[in-house]
Amino acid sequence: MITMHWADVIAKEVADTCDHPLIATGISPTGIIHVGSLREAITGESVRSAVEGLGKDVRLIYLIDSFDPLRKRYDFLPPEYEQYVGMPISRIPCPCGKHKNYAHHFVQPFLDAVDSLGVKCEIIWTHELYEEGKFAEAIDMTFKKRQQIIQILHEVSGKEANPDYAPYNPVCEKCGRFTHPIFDTYEFPYVEYQCTCGHHGKADVRKGDGKLTWRCEWPAKWMIFGTSAEPFGKDHAAAGGSYDTGKRVAAEIYGIKPPMPIPYEFVQLKGVGQMHKSLGCSVTGLDAINMTPPEVLNYLFLRVNPSKAIDYDSGLGILDMADEYDRMERLYFAGEHTEAEDNSVRAYEIAQHNHVPKQLPLQIPYRHLVNVAQMAPDFDCVLQVLDRTEDMSKATDEDMKRLERRVNCVRYWLNGFAPDMVKFMVYPTIPPGLELTMNDKIFFKELVNRMNDCNWDSKTISNIISETGKASPLGAKGAFKMIYSVLIGKTAGPRLGPFLASMDKLFVINRFVQAAS
RNA sequence: GGGCCUGUAGCUCAGCUAGGUAGAGCAUCUGACUUUUAAUCAGGUGGUCAAGGGUUCGAAUCCCUUCAGGCCCGCCA
Numbered sequence: 354m355i356t357m358h359w360a361d362v363i364a365k366e367v368a369d370t371c372d373h374p375l376i377a378t379g380i381s382p383t384g385i386i387h388v389g390s391l392r393e394a395i396t397g398e399s400v401r402s403a404v405e406g407l408g409k410d411v412r413l414i415y416l417i418d419s420f421d422p423l424r425k426r427y428d429f430l431p432p433e434y435e436q437y438v439g440m441p442i443s444r445i446p447c448p449c450g451k452h453k454n455y456a457h458h459f460v461q462p463f464l465d466a467v468d469s470l471g472v473k474c475e476i477i478w479t480h481e482l483y484e485e486g487k488f489a490e491a492i493d494m495t496f497k498k499r500q501q502i503i504q505i506l507h508e509v510s511g512k513e514a515n516p517d518y519a520p521y522n523p524v525c526e527k528c529g530r531f532t533h534p535i536f537d538t539y540e541f542p543y544v545e546y547q548c549t550c551g552h553h554g555k556a557d558v559r560k561g562d563g564k565l566t567w568r569c570e571w572p573a574k575w576m577i578f579g580t581s582a583e584p585f586g587k588d589h590a591a592a593g594g595s596y597d598t599g600k601r602v603a604a605e606i607y608g609i610k611p612p613m614p615i616p617y618e619f620v621q622l623k624g625v626g627q628m629h630k631s632l633g634c635s636v637t638g639l640d641a642i643n644m645t646p647p648e649v650l651n652y653l654f655l656r657v658n659p660s661k662a663i664d665y666d667s668g669l670g671i672l673d674m675a676d677e678y679d680r681m682e683r684l685y686f687a688g689e690h691t692e693a694e695d696n697s698v699r700a701y702e703i704a705q706h707n708h709v710p711k712q713l714p715l716q717i718p719y720r721h722l723v724n725v726a727q728m729a730p731d732f733d734c735v736l737q738v739l740d741r742t743e744d745m746s747k748a749t750d751e752d753m754k755r756l757e758r759r760v761n762c763v764r765y766w767l768n769g770f771a772p773d774m775v776k777f778m779v780y781p782t783i784p785p786g787l788e789l790t791m792n793d794k795i796f797f798k799e800l801v802n803r804m805n806d807c808n809w810d811s812k813t814i815s816n817i818i819s820e821t822g823k824a825s826p827l828g829a830k831g832a833f834k835m836i837y838s839v840l841i842g843k844t845a846g847p848r849l850g851p852f853l854a855s856m857d858k859l860f861v862i863n864r865f866v867q868a869a870s
Numbered sequence: 871g872g873g874c875c876u877g878u879a880g881c882u883c884a885g886c887u888a889g890g891u892a893g894a895g896c897a898u899c900u901g902a903c904u905u906u907u908a909a910u911c912a913g914g915u916g917g918u919c920a921a922g923g924g925u926u927c928g929a930a931u932c933c934c935u936u937c938a939g940g941c942c943c944g945c946c947a
Contacts (some may be wrong), residue, residue, distance in 0.1 A: 362887065424946075506947060511872080515947045567946055591943040592873040618875060619941065657883070662940060666882085673882075673896060680895075693894045696884050721909050742909090775908070812905080819905040833907060842911055847908055 358699040359658050360396075363582065363615060364403030367411075370613075371581040376401045376585055377574065377612065378474070379416035382460035383423060383442060388638040388665060389586060389620045390463065391470070395654045396617055398472040402706040410589040413474040414578060415467070419456035420480035420564050439530035441564070443480035456480070466642045469758075470651055471706050472614055482577070486559035489542060490574035491607060493558065495520035495565065496539045498606050502569065505601045510593040523556035523563035531564070537701040568595050572603035575612055582613040583791050584659065590616035617659035641665055644766040646759050649678045651704035656697055667770045675719035675759075688714040715752035717743065719759065723771070724847045725855065726763045728779055735760055738855045742811065777841040779856070783867055784842035793835055796825040797869035801862055809858045815850035840866045 357365075367374050378397035378800035394415065401413040404767050420441045426434045430448065437445040437455075445455035454456040456478075464476065482488060497501060499520060505647035507514035522531040534556070538545035542559045556562035565573055574580065589595045642650070644667065653674055657663060666674075681701035684690040688700050702709060717725075717739060729735040735756075739745055747755070766774060789797075803817045822832025834844045840861075846852065853861055 356889075391889070422946085503947085510944080510947070512944075512947060515938090586942085588942050589873060590874065591941095594873085594943055595946095615899090616874080621940085642880055661883085662876070666881090670882080677882090677895065693884055697894080718909050724908080815905045823904090830906075837907090845907060849907080851909060852903075 358655075358696055358703065360399040360403040360655065360703050361699070363613070364407055367400065367582050367613060368404050368405055368407045368409045371409075373579070373580040374404050374411040375579055376404070376411065376413045376582050376584075377416060377578060377580040378413065379418060380460065380463065381418040381421050382456050383418075383421055383461070383756045387620070388641045389643070390638065391466065391650065392620055392654050392659075392663070393473075393584050393586065394467050394472050394619055395470060395651055396615060396659055398470070398474065398706060399584060399655055399703050400584070400615065401473070403703060405707055407672050413472070414477055415472075415474040416477050416479055416574060417456065417460055419454075419460075420483055420561070423455070441480060441524060441531070443478070444529060455797070461640055462642075466639075466647075469642075469647045471647070471708070473706065477839075480561060483564060484561035486566060487577050488570075488573055488640075489559040491569070491576060492521050492563075492565060493541050494606055495569050495573075496536070496541075496544070498551070499536065502602060502606060505605065506598055508567065509598045509601060519566065520569040521558065521563055523554070523567055524561075525550060525552055526554050526556075526562075527552035534563070544696045568598050569602060569606075571595055572599045572607055572609075572611065575599075575603055576607045576667040579609075582615055584615040584617055587616050587618055590614065615659060618662040620665055621662045640667070640765075644762050644770060645671060646678075647761050648674060648704060648755070649675050652678045652681070652700055655704050657701040667766075668772055669775075671766060671770075672720055672723070679716050679719065682716070683713065683835070695771075710751070714755065715745075715748045717756065719763075721851075722759055722763050723775055724777075724852065726767065727777055728761055728856065732757055732760060741809075742851060742855050749810050777843055777846050780842055783839050783864065786839055787842070789835075789839075789868060792826045794869050796821065796832060796835065797839075797865045799825065801865045801869060804862055804865070805857075809854060811850035811854040814853045818849055835868075839864055 369374075376397050378393050380393070397413055397415075401411055401574070404411040412666060416840065420443055423434075423438050423440060423442055423445060426438055434445075434448075442456040442459075443454050445460040447454055449458060467474070499518070502520055503514050503516065503518050506512070506518065517533075519534055519536075521544070523534055523544060523546045524530065525532045525546070528548060528550040530548070530550070532546050534544045534546050538546075538555075542557050543555050544558065544563075545553065545555050547553050556558060564570065575583075583755040585596065591597075596611075596614055596616075603609050603611040645653070649671075653663070653665075677697070679703065681694070681697050684694060684698050685701050725735055725738050729738050736745065800821050803821060804814075807813050807817060818832055818836065819829050822829040825832065827835060833849060836849060837843050837846045840846075
């Protein structure tokens with residue numbers, strides 16, 4: 354039985370029905386970013402690359418709804434932002450002062466993330482489309498067929514028709530807020546308006562003087578770009594929702610074919626550590642980006658169908674996910690895997706967006722990185738530590754970049770989300786307050802004797818510890834505990850053999866000498 | 871009030887878009903190596919495919935009903 358990855362199924366249909374396919378996706382950067390927005394971008398890019406893989410010339414556009422109004426002063430905004438409510442976010446000042454405007458401020462981190470995920474899209478700012486007059490034709494049609502639109506909205510949503518419905522809202526040139534047009538005065542390209550601020554003015558639909566309301570704007574974008582397929586959250590997919598009205602507006606008002614819908618489920622953030630819950634914090638979209646390697650995040654969204662809800666696990670689950678990604682990578686390059694792994698291996702492949710590495714990249718087990726990151730203060734030290742146990746000579750530039758990204762993610766995770774169990778710190782001296790018995794000291798003395806001349810590798814070290822421990826009253830178990838105690842101040846930790854091997858031999862022996870005296 | 875999605879091993883999920891003996895990873899258990907600890911290898915346990923009915927020679931898969939969970943729309947008409 355041949356099974357297909359969901360992205361391939363969609364891609365095939367898109368390729369079969371469109372000559373010049375265009376995938377559209379977008380975001381409304383009115384406030385803080387959610388991981389779900391990343392799912393949308395990745396879903397779009399995956400379909401794009403899958404269509405490209407079928408030999409079609411395909412584009413992915415990323416529409417930033419920078420002309421949307423600020424709906425309310427969110428809690429995270431300073432009180433003075435009250436005055437900007439109702440204004441387009443492209444004309445509201447940046448809260449931090451470092452970006453061009455409000456929209457840039459909130460979308461920039463997200464664009465960086467999208468870029469790091471390898472999404473190849475054309476960024477389009479909606480406010481620029483309005484300023485360039487791209488919406489003029491659509492706006493003109495909505496004024497002329499306003500009654501028809503009202504009827505469609507009434508029929509599809511089942512709500513009572515609103516005779517005052519405005520498909521287009523001008524921006525008041527005086528106060529800068531969206532307001533209501535006077536329909537009778539419309540004559541292309543002008544419409545007059547009476548703003549609640551008292552100003553009476555005239556808007557030019559060919560300029561950034563106003564905007565279509567969402568339910569008419571969305572299909573207008575389909576018309577402008579000739580959209581073939583578009584992923585969107587289930588909120589738009591609900592019966593009577595904006596896709597339902599949009600497809601009729603598209604067909605009956607603008608006379609175009611609506612795009613193939615790709616509805617996706619939302620991402621939930623779960624598995625938040627106990628510590629965070631008690632502090633009342635939670636994981637934001639940016640947190641997820643910062644603590645998940647981009648290739649792994651890509652894979653996370655690709656391994657399941659868009660219709661599946663994803664619980665983002667910011668605890669130990671993130672380690673499993675990274676390990677699974679690496680495993681699929683190995684299977685892909687091995688060229689052999691079971692049928693059950695088909696889907697996941699293909700997910701790995703698609704996650705590369707048609708830029709699969711030529712050969713198996715350098716893989717350092719993610720869990721090991723968690724340990725190494727805690728032993729080394731910076732990336733150079735990480736490399737030094739890895740060099741003691743891994744052959745790093747064949748690492749390419751690409752390998753190094755990936756490694757550095759991963760170390761950064763691991764650190765971010767360790768700082769705020771990792772459970773205490775995996776955390777440790779190598780003390781610069783014997784942890785203060787640690788009391789050693791005579792037996793402990795004798796054990797360390799013997800340990801030093803045997804380690805002085807030994808080969809500094811994982812296996813030898815393990816052997817020595819085990820044997821010395823057994824010969825001592827501490828026993829093997831007690832020996833392990835004592836060593837953890839003098840190094841990291843805990844009674845358990847990473848496997849000792851590899852752990853000690855990745856540390857400097859002299860440093861370790863010196864510590865044991867201290868412990869023995 | 872309306873709608874969508876989900877329900878397969880302890881957990882995360884494949885398998886549903888070709889109807890044909892139920893799968894993977896993790897976890898757990900056992901054994902390699904005289905090294906029990908968060909980076910080894912090999913094997914094992916483990917599921918009434920939510921429930922019921924229907925179609926079929928044959929259903930996790932298609933149809934109907936029910937139950938459970940999650941979410942969305944009704945706040946931008």
